[in-house]
Structure formats: C-alpha cells, structure tokens
Amino acid sequence: MTTTTLDTATTESLTITPPSLRRQVRTMVWRNLKHIRRMPEMLADVTIQPIMFVVLFAYVFGGSISTDSTSYREWLLPGIMAQTMTFSCAIVALGLTADLNKGIVDRFRSLPISRASVLIGRSVSSLIHSSIGVVVMAVTGLVIGWRIRGGVGEALLAFGLLLLFGFAMIWVGIVSGSLLKSPEAVQGVMFTVIFPVTFLANTFAPTEHMLPALRVIAEWNPISSLVQAMRTLWGNSPPAGPEAAWPLHHPVLMTVVWSVGITVVLAPLAVRAFNRRTTD
Amino acid sequence: MTLLASARPVRERFVGPAIEAEHLVKRFDDLTAVDDVSFTVPQGSVLGMLGPNGAGKTTTVRMMTTLSRPTSGTARVAGHDVLADPEAVRRSMGLTGQAATVDEFLTGRENIRLMGALYGLSRRAIAARADQLLERFTLTEAGDKVVKDYSGGMRRRLDLAVSLIAAPHVLFLDEPTTGLDPRSRSELWEVLRELVSDGTTLLLTTQYLEEADQLADRIVVIDHGRVIAEGTALELKDQSGKAALVVTVSHADQLEAARALLAAHVAEVHVDIAARQLTAPAEGLTDMTRIARVFDGSEIVLDDLGLKRPTLDDVFLHLTGRRAEPQADDIEEPR
Ligand SMILES: Nc1ncnc2c1ncn2[C@@H]1O[C@H](COP(=O)(O)OP(=O)(O)O)[C@@H](O)[C@H]1O
Ligand SMILES: [Mg+2]
Numbered sequence: 001m002t003t004t005t006l007d008t009a010t011t012e013s014l015t016i017t018p019p020s021l022r023r024q025v026r027t028m029v030w031r032n033l034k035h036i037r038r039m040p041e042m043l044a045d046v047t048i049q050p051i052m053f054v055v056l057f058a059y060v061f062g063g064s065i066s067t068d069s070t071s072y073r074e075w076l077l078p079g080i081m082a083q084t085m086t087f088s089c090a091i092v093a094l095g096l097t098a099d100l101n102k103g104i105v106d107r108f109r110s111l112p113i114s115r116a117s118v119l120i121g122r123s124v125s126s127l128i129h130s131s132i133g134v135v136v137m138a139v140t141g142l143v144i145g146w147r148i149r150g151g152v153g154e155a156l157l158a159f160g161l162l163l164l165f166g167f168a169m170i171w172v173g174i175v176s177g178s179l180l181k182s183p184e185a186v187q188g189v190m191f192t193v194i195f196p197v198t199f200l201a202n203t204f205a206p207t208e209h210m211l212p213a214l215r216v217i218a219e220w221n222p223i224s225s226l227v228q229a230m231r232t233l234w235g236n237s238p239p240a241g242p243e244a245a246w247p248l249h250h251p252v253l254m255t256v257v258w259s260v261g262i263t264v265v266l267a268p269l270a271v272r273a274f275n276r277r278t279t280d
Numbered sequence: 281m282t283l284l285a286s287a288r289p290v291r292e293r294f295v296g297p298a299i300e301a302e303h304l305v306k307r308f309d310d311l312t313a314v315d316d317v318s319f320t321v322p323q324g325s326v327l328g329m330l331g332p333n334g335a336g337k338t339t340t341v342r343m344m345t346t347l348s349r350p351t352s353g354t355a356r357v358a359g360h361d362v363l364a365d366p367e368a369v370r371r372s373m374g375l376t377g378q379a380a381t382v383d384e385f386l387t388g389r390e391n392i393r394l395m396g397a398l399y400g401l402s403r404r405a406i407a408a409r410a411d412q413l414l415e416r417f418t419l420t421e422a423g424d425k426v427v428k429d430y431s432g433g434m435r436r437r438l439d440l441a442v443s444l445i446a447a448p449h450v451l452f453l454d455e456p457t458t459g460l461d462p463r464s465r466s467e468l469w470e471v472l473r474e475l476v477s478d479g480t481t482l483l484l485t486t487q488y489l490e491e492a493d494q495l496a497d498r499i500v501v502i503d504h505g506r507v508i509a510e511g512t513a514l515e516l517k518d519q520s521g522k523a524a525l526v527v528t529v530s531h532a533d534q535l536e537a538a539r540a541l542l543a544a545h546v547a548e549v550h551v552d553i554a555a556r557q558l559t560a561p562a563e564g565l566t567d568m569t570r571i572a573r574v575f576d577g578s579e580i581v582l583d584d585l586g587l588k589r590p591t592l593d594d595v596f597l598h599l600t601g602r603r604a605e606p607q608a609d610d611i612e613e614p615r
Contacts, residue, residue, distance in 0.1 A: 016446050102381060102384075109347055
C-alpha cells in the first residue's frame with residue numbers, strides 16, 4: 001500500500017457533532033436515490049409495469065368493461081395510480097430487508113445517529129420513488145386521453161390523498177420488511193397478498209357487476225375509497241350509484257380515515273417489529 | 281511518519297482502560313452463546329480474541345458495540361457504559377463487522393461520504409479525509425467505481441477505511457482477514473500496526489493463530505462462549521508446555537547411537553525413526569548449547585539441531601483438545 005500522511009490540518013474539522021435528524025434523513029435519502037440512479041431498472045415497478053397495465057386494460061380488456069363514464073381509459077387511470085401507490089409498501093419492504101440482510105442497518109446502528117433515521121429515510125425515498133411513478137402515469141394518461149376536469153384545488157387534493165395513502169402503505173412495508181427474512185419472501189408476500197388486494201377494488205372494473213359478497217369487500221377496500229376520491233375530484237367518473245357502499249359516497253373523507261387509521265394501527269407495530277429485528 | 285490516525289479529532293480524553301468487558305453473558309433461547317466473559321484492554325494496545333467458528337466472538341463484539349443487549353453483565357468503551365450511554369460509545373468507536381458491510385451500489389468514495397455525513401463531519405473534512413483514506417488503502421483509482429465491481433480484498437479495505445472516517449479511539453474488527461489471500465492479509469496487518477502505533481486501541485477477533493500472534497499484545501482464547509485462557513502469546517505458549525529440543529540425524533544408522541548419547545544428558549527422549557529425529561524437553565537456550573557440545577564431540581553427523589517452541593496451535597490443542605484453525609471449507613468468502 002502507498003504511504004500517505006494523513007493531513008493534520010483537518011484535525012479541527014473532524015470533530016464529531018452528531019448530525020441533526022434532518023441531515024441524517026437527507027443522507028439516507030441521498031443514498032437511496034443514488035441506488036435508483038445506479039439501477040434505473042428499480043423504477044420499472046412504477047413506470048413500465050403500470051404502463052403495461054394501462055395498455056393491457058385500456059386496449060385489451062377495455063372494450064369488454066363498461067363504465068358509466070364515456071371513456072374507460074380515463075376512468076382507468078386513477079385506478080392504476082392507486083395501485084402504483086399501494087406498491088410503495090413493497091418498495092419500502094424490499095429496501096429494508098436488503099439492508100437488514102446485508103448488515104447495512106447494523107452498520108448504521110453502530111453510528112451516533114437515531115435509529116429512526118433509517119426508517120424515515122426509507123419512507124421519504126419510497127415516496128419520491130412512487131411520485132416519479134405518479135408523474136409517469138399522469139403523462140401516460142394525458143397521452144391516452146385522461147384529463148383533469150375539475151378545479152385546481154380539487155386536482156391537488158387528489159394528488160395529496162394519493163401521497164397520504166402512500167404514507168400509510170409505508171408502514172405496511174416496514175412491518176413486512178421487518179418480519180420477513182429475505183427480499184424473495186417480501187416479493188412472494190407482495191405478489192400473493194397485496195397484488196390481489198389491488199384488484200379486489202374498483203381499480204380496473206366497476207364494482208357493480210361483482211358478486212354481492214365480493215362487491216361489499218371491494219367497496220370497503222381502502223384502495224376503492226382512494227380511487228373513487230381521485231375519480232370524483234378529477235371529474236373522471238360520475239358519483240357512485242345509490243346502491244354502492246357507504247365509503248364510496250364519502251371517498252375523500254374515507255381515504256383520510258383509512259390512511260390515518262392504517263398509520264395509527266401499524267406505526268407502533270412497525271417500530272416494534274423493526275426494533276425487535278435489530279436488537280440481536 | 282505515516283500517521284493514519286493523526287487526524288484524530290480533539291475529543292474528550294478519558295482515563296482508564298479503552299475497553300472493559302464485565303461478566304458479559306448472552307443467551308439465545310437455551311443456547312448460551314457468551315458465558316461470563318470479562319477482560320480489559322488498556323489504551324493503545326491490541327487484544328486478539330481467538331476462537332473457532334461459533335465460539336461467541338461476534339456476539340461478544342456486538343454487545344460491546346451496542347448492537348446487541350447483554351443478557352447480563354456490561355461493557356465499557358472509552359469509559360462509556362454500553363447500557364447506560366450507548367450514544368457515547370458509538371461516538372468513540374469504529375466497527376468493521378464480520379461481513380463487509382459497504383454499500384455495493386455506491387462508489388468507494390460515496391461510501392466514505394455516507395458514513396462521514398452520518399458522523400456529522402463537515403463536507404470539507406469528509407472530502408479531504410476521503411482522499412487520504414482512499415490513497416492509504418490503495419483505492420484511489422477504484423474510488424469512483426461502484427463497489428459491486430470490487431474484489432473481496434478491496435471491499436475489506438474499503439470497509440476498514442469507512443470505519444476510520446472519524447478517526448475513532450477504539451476500533452473493533454470482527455475477523456478482518458477471514459477469506460483474504462495471504463498478500464491482502466499482510467497488507468491489512470500493516471495498516472493495523474500503523475493505526476496502533478498512532479495510539480488507536482484495537483480489539484480484533486480471529487480464527488487465525490498467526491494473526492493473533494502477529495498483532496495482539498494480549499490474547500483471549502474463547503471457546504463455547506467461555507474464556508479458556510488469557511495472556512500474551514508467549515505466556516500462552518509457556519502454559520501449554522516447555523520448549524522442545526529437536527535433533528535431526530544425517531544417517532539413519534546413527535540414530536540409535538544418537539538416542540543413547542542424548543538419553544545420558546536429558547530426562548526423556550522421543551524417537552521419530554522416519555524423520556530421523558529425536559525430541560527431548562528443554563529449558564531453553566542453555567540446554568541447547570550444552571547438547572550441541574555433546575554432539576560436537578561425537579562421531580554422529582547432524583542435519584539440524586534446534587529449539588522448538590510450542591505454536592499457538594499447540595496451545596489451542598492443549599486447552600481444548602481440538603485444533604483451532606478453520607478448515608478450508610469453513611472460510612467464508614466475504615461478499
Ligand atoms: N441471533 C442469534 N440467534 C441464535 N443464535 C445465535 C445468534 N447469533 C449467534 N448465535 C449462536 O451463538 C453462537 C456464537 O456465535 P458467534 O458469536 O457468531 O460465534 P463466532 O463469531 O465466534 O463464530 C453460535 O452457536 C451461533 O449459532
Ligand atoms: Mg463471528
């Protein structure tokens with residue numbers, strides 16, 4: 001190895017001053033975004049995959065699904081956005097198990113920083129990750145005929161609800177990431193549990209024609225509230241019919257209730273699961 | 281002089297030992313992985329924790345570095361209790377875990393920057409320090425390459441460089457050279473010696489007797505979670521028996537005559553016919569010179585005459601009845 005004298009001029013400035021939580025989180029997010037830049041294919045789940053769904057549903061099944069609104073494609077888009085945002089939990093969980101398995105979390109824990117910064121950093125990055133997807137979806141939507149027909153305030157409220165729901169999904173991700181031992185297990189659970197749940201809703205087809213029992217479940221699915229809220233606020237579909245379940249008549253309120261409810265229930269569990277996983 | 285740790289920040293000084301383990305115990309369900317381990321490491325010295333796979337080395341290090349909570353007992357690092365003030369412990373030590381835990385999707389430089397920022401160092405200090413560390417660990421060229429493309433040895437070096445970003449007083453290294461080729465290993469030893477000469481206190485675990493012998497001031501031998509011996513390498517070697525005098529005869533037909541001659545001067549002689557070797561217990565150099573004179577005055581032609589001290593391997597065998605060195609297939613490749 002080469003011989004270098006480490007410069008003593010830096011002595012003063014090497015003083016350890018435990019960084020503020022903001023700097024910690026900013027650093028964690030910087031790292032996670034570097035990952036996305038190094039592996040743009042990581043974004044496939046919020047770009048190529050939803051675009052593929054749009055194409056599949058809009059052009060392959062589109063003709064055989066009848067909606068009350070004039071264009072199925074316009075009706076479909078909020079559904080795809082909600083599905084994409086729901087998958088935030090997978091993004092968080094995958095990132096977390098990978099870091100746990102590779103010992104990176106342990107390395108962070110040996111530093112004079114808050115343990116929470118690992119989780120907050122993950123959450124913020126995953127929201128950024130999903131937001132990139134939302135932008136891609138919106139552009140794709142505009143190309144195939146989706147339009148925002150309501151006011152600016154309502155349009156922004158819809159995007160806000162989408163992010164709020166994404167925030168709730170993060171806790172699902174932290175719980176699963178802490179409980180499951182490998183990225184493969186996370187992928188398995190996400191594919192067999194979360195994926196069907198995004199279909200058992202009003203995302204891709206109207207709930208009216210579902211079997212009565214399924215219809216009740218679908219209409220009480222939090223994802224349906226979010227989708228209905230976005231459709232209503234963006235003017236992509238008329239209000240829910242009289243026979244629809246209660247949440248679909250109050251979709252904005254119910255999206256908030258579901259998001260806050262999921263967060264309140266899961267956040268303490270998530271923190272406990274993460275702490276337990278990282279204690280020994 | 282080459283002073284790796286010379287950029288040590290002006291930080292609180294402390295009195296007393298750098299590391300103290302006090303009756304550390306760790307139980308996993310019904311397995312006692314660490315069973316009443318105590319030791320002290322004075323400032324500026326190197327403690328080698330020697331033990332085979334599964335002995336409890338990693339678990340002990342994890343307790344001392346605040347990653348794992350002891351079932352009972354405690355430890356102090358740079359005067360700070362791991363249970364009472366884990367935050368202060370984390371500020372005063374660096375840790376390089378058993379598996380290289382660098383981020384493989386960042387470059388070497390970005391890895392250093394990441395840790396520097398998490399230590400709260402200033403941007404300028406990090407940049408300057410990164411250059412020095414990369415150069416010192418011969419990673420300057422690779423510094424802007426993604427770690428995924430690094431070799432095992434390069435990852436290890438980066439891992440260590442990253443731990444040194446804040447110039448910690450106390451450094452914990454868990455099997456720093458496991459899986460490295462001999463050249464990378466001796467290069468790493470070189471850096472570690474340099475760190476120690478600058479006053480860094482080192483605790484390193486190893487399965488390699490030679491590594492403990494080479495680097496450690498004191499050695500703690502650990503097996504099944506218990507400390508089974510402690511001392512300097514020399515003390516441990518003495519514990520396992522005295523030195524032996526080994527005489528190698530040139531011609532097989534003189535072996536019996538040599539045995540008879542030697543037996544007249546020492547208490548006991550062991551004969552190895554195939555190797556034409558005689559072994560006898562000896563006190564030290566005086567015994568050797570005395571016997572050399574005896575053979576000098578005889579007809580017997582010798583190939584070699586020497587004093588053989590026990591190796592640490594003999595020590596381990598003596599203490600546990602097993603060999604300590606890992607078998608080739610035990611050696612994990614660092615990812
Ligand atoms: N988290 C854990 N849960 C259960 N057993 C563990 C855990 N960590 C280590 N062990 C067990 O504790 C013993 C000591 O392990 P370890 O400290 O890793 O040994 P070493 O580092 O000396 O190889 C082993 O038998 C190992 O299987
Ligand atoms: Mg180990």
